[in-house]
Amino acid sequence: MNPHPLIESLAGIYPEGRLLIHPGELASFESDGLTSYRTRPAAVVIAETQGEVIETVTLCHQHGVPFVARGSGTSLSGGSVPVKDGIVIALNRLTRIVRLDLTERIAVVEPGVINLDVSKASAASGLYYAPDPSSQQICTIGGNVAFNSGGAHCLKYGMTSNHVLALKAVLPDGEVVQLGSESVEGVGPDLVGLFVGSEGLFGIALEITLRLLPRPEQYQTVLAAYHSLEAAGNAVASVVASGLLPGAIEIMDRLAIQAAEAAVHPNYPKGAEAVLIVELEGEAEQVAEEYKRLEVVIRDSGAYEVRLAQDEADRQRIWKGRKSAFSAVGRLSPDFIVQDGVVPRSRLGETLAEIKRLSQQYNIRVANVFHAGDGNLHPLILYDGREAGAHERAEKLAGEIIRLCIRLGGSITGEHGVGLEKRGYLPEMYGEADVDLMWKLRCAMDPKQIANRGKMFPSGASDGPQAARATGLHPLEREGIISRE
C-alpha cells in the first residue's frame, strides 16, 4: 500500500499546516491514553469542516487507504491509535454547537465538541448532558459516540446511546447518512444504536443530536468508609436490593484513595480500605425520603464512618477525587494498565476477593476504582516497565481478570471499548457465530475495511497463529480470501 498518491490529493483539500506529514508533526499522534501501543501514521489532517472530513474519507476509500478518526485521544483501549501508513483525521477543530434548542431540550453538536462543554453551554437554562465519563473535561462527543462511553451517573441515566437521538455520519465509502430523528419514538430499526459503540468502524459521526436533561433540584452525596473492599462491594448489592436507584454508586480502594489524596486532596475518611460514594439526586423531598432509607442500608453494611457532602464545593471535591483517580495513579507507579470489565453486581464482593488473590499471586499491586452500581470494574494494574518482563506479567494478570469477568457472566468491556487491546478476547466472550455476524456487518458497512482497520476484531497476523486459531476468524479469512491487515 502506498499512501502517497492519496497525500497528493489531500494537499488539494488542506492548506499547509493542516496536512501534517513531517515526523515532528506526526509523532504526538502515535498513541492515545493507552501508551503501550504506538503507530506513526502516514499523515494527519486537521479538519475544520464536515465537508473536509467527507472529502477525506471519500479519497481514502478511492485509494483504499485506512483512516482513523481522532477526538481527544483519551481512549484507554488503543481505539484512536493510527493504522500504519494510514491517515488520522483529527476532529478537534469541529467544535461548533450547531443548535441548542432549550425548549425541545436537544443540542446538535459537531464531533469535536468536548463532553463537558455541552453541559456548560446549556447550564444557564438549568439543563445538562447526563453521561459523565471521568474524562469529561476533555473527551469529545465523537469519541463518546464511538465507544458508547459511560460515567458515574450512567447508573441511573444510561450510557451515551441513551442520549443520542440522531446522527449525521459519513460512512467509510464517503456516503453521508442521517440516522434517527429528534424524537425518541423512531420508526424502523435503531440505526443510531447500531452506530453508537461501533468504535469508529462504521465511519465518522459529523453531527450528533443529544438529549439534554433538567439538572436535578437536589444532590445528596454520601461517603462511606469500610475496613475491607469486599464489605464495600457487598454494600452495593444491598443498596440495589433495597430498591433505591441512586444517580451514582462508586467505589475506590486504599491505593486509589491514596493516589487521589496526593493529587487533589479530596479529604476522604482516614484509614479506609475502601470508600463507597453514593449520590442521590432528584426533587428535594424525594431525596430526603430516599436518604432515610439509604442511611439504614449503609449503617447495616458495616461502614465505620459515614459523611455527607456539606455543600456544592464539598460535593465537587469528592467527585474530583474520584474522577482524577486513573491519572493520579501515575503518582504511585511509573506504569499501569487500566482494565475495564463488567461483572453482575451481585457478584462484586466475590470478584474483588478474587482480584485480591490474583494480585497477591502475581505479586503485583492492583488499585481498584470503579462504577460499582453497574458492576463495571476498573482494576489498575501497577508495574514498573523498566523491570524485565514486568509489562508482560502485568498484561497476563489483566488478562486473568478479564477472563474472570467472562466466567462470572460479565463483559470484557464496560465502557472503554475493545479497541486494539481487547480484540483477542472478543471470541472468548462471543461464540463464533456471533463474531461472524459482527464481521459480516462490518464488511457490509465498510467493504474495504478502511475505517479503523485492525480494531475490535481479533487479528490473525498480530496475535500469532495460536491466537488466530483460537479466535473466530471469518470463514473467508480462514480460506485466505480476505484479510484484515
Add this chain to the structure above:
Amino acid sequence: MQHTIPVDRVGPAGEEMARAVEKCVHCGFCLPTCPTYVTLGQEMDSPRGRIFLMKSALEGGLTVEDALPFVDRCLGCMACVTACPSGVQYAELLTPYRARTEKSRPRSFTERLARTLARETLPYPGRLRLAATTGRLAAPFRRFLPASLSAMLSLLPDELPPATKPLPRTYPAEGQRRARVALLAGCAQQVLAPEINWATLRVLARNGVEVVIPDGQGCCGSLMMHTGDGDGARDLARKNLRAFPKDVDAIVTNAAGCGSGMKEYGLLFKRQPEEAEGRAFAARVRDVSEFLAELGIESPPVSAPIAVAYHDACHLAHAQRVTEAPRQLLRRIPGLTLLEISEGELCCGSAGTYNIEQPALAEAIGRRKAQNILRTDAAMVVTGNIGCIVQIRASLGRLNKPMPVLHTMEVLDRAYRGMEN
C-alpha cells in the same frame, strides 16, 4: 509512559526530565487548560504532545529541529501542572530542555535580533527606558518591520509614565512594626509601571511592615531561565544571592514572574556549589499578596461600590499556586465585588518574551482572555503581574473596550488612601 532517555547524557537535569516524562500517563486532562491547545486544537501544541516530543527528541527518535516549533510555542504558563492529576512537573522538563537545545537552534536574523533586544533590555531598567522611548519613535515605521519586532513595539505604552524618584533603601512601618521584609524591585516593571512598587511600599507600611530594598540586587533571571539561558540566569541570580540580607522575615516581590523565578533558584543551581544557598533563598521568597494574607491586613475604609474581575497571573496561580491570597485581600475592601473570569485558568498570552516570539498566537490568546473579561461586566481588572497588565490592556484596547487594569497592590493602596477605585 515507558522511556529510554539516556539520563547521563542529556545534561545535569537528566533525572528530572526523565521523571517528568515518566509520570505523564497520557490522559489528556491538561489539554483544556493549555492556551495553545485551545487556540490551535492540535495535539503537538498540547502539553501531552510537547512532553512526547521532548521525550522523543531526548531519546533520539526525533531531531531537535523536528520538535522545535511546538516546544517554542509553549508559553511556559504551567497551567498544565495545576491540571495534572499525575503530578507531572512539566517545568522540570521544559526549562532544562530549552537550556539544552537553545545552543543548537537555528534562528533567523530578525528572530535573533528581537530576542537579543529583549534579553538585553528587559532586565535592565535604564536600557529599557531608553529603548521604550526610541521604540515609540520607531512606531510609525512598524509596518515595515518583521512581525516579531512590530509586536514588541505594539506593547509599549503610548506614553511612558514619568520616571518617579528612585526607591528608598528602607521604607519604615507605620505604627508598631510587625515584620521586616526585603523587596525585589523588578526590572521591566520599574519602567513600565513604577507606581506599583510605591503602592506596594505604602500597603506594606500601612500594615506594619518595614521594607528594605537592598542595593546591588538585579533582575531575578527568570526571563533567561525560561528562554533557555541557564548560565545567564545563574549570573543574575548570584547577584541576588549576595545582595539580599538573611535577617528579614521574607523576600517579597510584587511581580509574579520574578517570584516564580526566584522560587526556582534551588533548581537553577542544582548540582552547583550554590545549591544549598539557592534553596534557602527560594524558601524565603513570597509574593506580596501571599505575605500579606499570611500576616493579616487591616480593612480599608468604606469606598464607592465597584465590581472587579481578578485575573490569575500564570506565574502566580500555576507556578506558585497562589490564588486565594490576593482574593482574600481584595475581599477586605468594603464595596468591592469580586468577579471570576470564565476559563480563568487560561493564560492571557503575555508570558515573558512570548509576545515577541509568537506574535500572532499571543494576540489570539489575548483576545480570548479579553472576551472572557468583557463577559463579566466588571469595571476593572485586577491582577498580580506587570506582564499580564500590559497584555490585558493591549488586548482590551484592540477590541476597543479599554478598561483600567491594575495591580492588586494598587487597588489596596487606593482603598487605604480613600481614592476612587
